[in-house]
Amino acid sequence: MVRVMVVDDHPMWRDGVARDLAEAGYEVVATVGEGRQAVRAAAAVRPDVVVLDLRLPDMAGAEVAARLAEVEPPPRVLVLSASAEQDDVLEAVKAGASGYLVKSASREEFLDAVRRTAEGDAVFTPGLAGLVLGEYRRLAAQDVQADGPRLTERETEVLRLVAKGLSYKQIADRLVLSHRTVQNHVQNTLGKLQLHNRVELVRYAIERGLDAD
Amino acid sequence: MAIEGPFWRAIAVYRVASLVYAAVLMAQQRGYQEPVAGWLVIGVMALWTAGTTYAYAIPGLRRGPLLALDLLVTMGCLLATPYVQGSLQGAAGTMPVPATWVAGPVLAWAVHAGRRAGAVAAAVVAAGDLWLVRAPDEPVVVNGAVLLFLAGVVVGHVAQLARQAEERMQRAIEMEAAQRERDRLARDIHDSVLQVLALVQRRGRQIGGEAAELGRLAGEQEAALRELIAVRPAPSGTTDLRSLLLRHASPEVTVSTPATPLLLPAEAAGELAAAVKAALDNVRAHCGPQARAWVLAESGEGTVTVSIRDDGPGIPEGRLDEARADGRLGVAESILGRVAELGGQVSIVSVPGQGTEVEITLPT
Numbered sequence: 001m002v003r004v005m006v007v008d009d010h011p012m013w014r015d016g017v018a019r020d021l022a023e024a025g026y027e028v029v030a031t032v033g034e035g036r037q038a039v040r041a042a043a044a045v046r047p048d049v050v051v052l053d054l055r056l057p058d059m060a061g062a063e064v065a066a067r068l069a070e071v072e073p074p075p076r077v078l079v080l081s082a083s084a085e086q087d088d089v090l091e092a093v094k095a096g097a098s099g100y101l102v103k104s105a106s107r108e109e110f111l112d113a114v115r116r117t118a119e120g121d122a123v124f125t126p127g128l129a130g131l132v133l134g135e136y137r138r139l140a141a142q143d144v145q146a147d148g149p150r151l152t153e154r155e156t157e158v159l160r161l162v163a164k165g166l167s168y169k170q171i172a173d174r175l176v177l178s179h180r181t182v183q184n185h186v187q188n189t190l191g192k193l194q195l196h197n198r199v200e201l202v203r204y205a206i207e208r209g210l211d212a213d
Numbered sequence: 214m215a216i217e218g219p220f221w222r223a224i225a226v227y228r229v230a231s232l233v234y235a236a237v238l239m240a241q242q243r244g245y246q247e248p249v250a251g252w253l254v255i256g257v258m259a260l261w262t263a264g265t266t267y268a269y270a271i272p273g274l275r276r277g278p279l280l281a282l283d284l285l286v287t288m289g290c291l292l293a294t295p296y297v298q299g300s301l302q303g304a305a306g307t308m309p310v311p312a313t314w315v316a317g318p319v320l321a322w323a324v325h326a327g328r329r330a331g332a333v334a335a336a337v338v339a340a341g342d343l344w345l346v347r348a349p350d351e352p353v354v355v356n357g358a359v360l361l362f363l364a365g366v367v368v369g370h371v372a373q374l375a376r377q378a379e380e381r382m383q384r385a386i387e388m389e390a391a392q393r394e395r396d397r398l399a400r401d402i403h404d405s406v407l408q409v410l411a412l413v414q415r416r417g418r419q420i421g422g423e424a425a426e427l428g429r430l431a432g433e434q435e436a437a438l439r440e441l442i443a444v445r446p447a448p449s450g451t452t453d454l455r456s457l458l459l460r461h462a463s464p465e466v467t468v469s470t471p472a473t474p475l476l477l478p479a480e481a482a483g484e485l486a487a488a489v490k491a492a493l494d495n496v497r498a499h500c501g502p503q504a505r506a507w508v509l510a511e512s513g514e515g516t517v518t519v520s521i522r523d524d525g526p527g528i529p530e531g532r533l534d535e536a537r538a539d540g541r542l543g544v545a546e547s548i549l550g551r552v553a554e555l556g557g558q559v560s561i562v563s564v565p566g567q568g569t570e571v572e573i574t575l576p577t
Contacts, residue, residue: 086470133471
């Protein structure tokens with residue numbers, strides 16, 4: 001049984017989501033309303049999937065996602081946010097979240113996203129694809145030395161089609177690829193961004209550390 | 214204006230100091246030829262110094278009548294000089310009885326109404342001063358007049374600058390307060406109303422029937438409210454295209470953008486947003502109100518691209534060219550027109566079974 005933890009500061013919403021998950025056959029191992037509590041609970045109850053709201057009273061959502069990524073074993077994080085704060089979503093995904101869904105998504109969309117997250121797939125909504133595309137463009141425009149992550153032409157093509165609302169199957173048909181290949185391309189774009197983010201964090205930490213001496 | 218206060222206090226200090234100077238001169242000259250009249254003038258000056266110090270401190274009294282009276286009293290004291298000084302008047306090194314005190318109203322006019330008013334008051338006082346020192350055989354000494362003009366114009370100018378600076382500061386403070394209030398509201402709305410609307414939408418859809426309709430309405434309001442509180446300020450003259458496009462977000466229309474601003478000249482952004490709206494209206498007209506659509510905005514090298522895709526049946530091959538040949542492109546034509554005027558390009562692609570895609574590219 002897939003173990004799910006729900007993190008949201010709104011009790012009504014939290015309970016509704018937990019009920020939907022339980023009805024769909026998931027084991028809801030914890031429901032918490034704060035970020036710090038969420039990190040502690042995740043270490044104790046070891047969920048497979050964390051459904052995370054980005055607006056929490058005590059911590060920024062991206063930071064919660066980053067701390068969850070350090071938990072052993074790291075749970076997969078699905079961001080479920082009413083937030084129109086696109087920066088927050090992008091930061092959370094760079095910090096390790098593997099999917100993003102708006103709260104207004106239907107129950108079916110939500111359950112499907114949890115299932116895919118549990119299976120290890122990235123849940124790429126068109127909105128997230130747009131954010132990731134934008135982030136690669138920003139990095140490309142910013143780095144002159146070109147040591148930042150780059151998208152291949154194929155990856156760009158796939159990501160743009162995702163952002164335009166095509167399903168993986170439609171993309172596979174249009175580009176004459178297998179469904180799995182499309183999925184891999186999408187996964188790669190996210191993986192490279194998360195890796196770059198970790199490298200940047202380490203570089204930042206080293207620079208700060210050297211300065212402190 | 215709070216900034217005027219210090220100016221008026223400074224003028225009061227100036228009046229007191231120059232009153233003392235005039236009294237010292239009077240004492241040194243032992244009251245000139247008419248000591249009684251001379252000390253009477255000094256007395257009037259002292260009274261008027263006290264009066265103006267009090268009156269100019271009250272914002273409601275700083276008006277035309279007080280300023281006019283100020284100038285009249287000063288001129289009166291100045292023009293009493295020939296009677297007080299008699300034959301001593303005009304001798305080398307002799308100042309009129311009020312001496313430097315006469316600059317008081319010049320400064321007052323300048324602070325109250327700016328450098329032009331300062332110059333006018335200076336002209337009046339200088340005219341009186343020059344009339345007093347006129348001598349048939351000697352050249353006119355204009356030092357005093359020049360100093361008065363300089364004082365009037367410079368102080369007036371500085372007072373105006375200070376007032377403008379204060380106004381700007383005030384506006385900035387108000388804007389900051391408004392922004393803070395907006396942030397607070399946004400947080401509150403986000404933490405309460407949006408959550409409930411999203412919940413109603415979700416539960417409504419699950420229950421079905423009439424509740425589903427309520428849920429749909431709640432969803433529309435949620436999207437509208439979310440957009441309302443997410444206003445992004447852009448440098449003046451430009452618009453963040455994202456804020457215009459995100460207004461179209463609804464359960465049927467998904468809008469995807471980068472996390473960073475897409476800045477365009479305000480006019481171009483408006484035209485582009487209008488073209489996008491026309492395209493979305495077109496989708497609704499041809500594929501029904503329930504048709505889904507996706508809007509993607511992205512920046513390229515020196516370009517901004519917006520694509521609008523629907524999941525309708527698509528346009529059969531050849532139909533597009535046919536329509537174009539017949540001049541029946543209708544809405545597409547209006548999009549093409551708008552975009553062409555901005556120096557951009559439009560491509561329309563239709564894949565059977567995968568809807569129609571309109572892609573608009575503008576140079577930035």
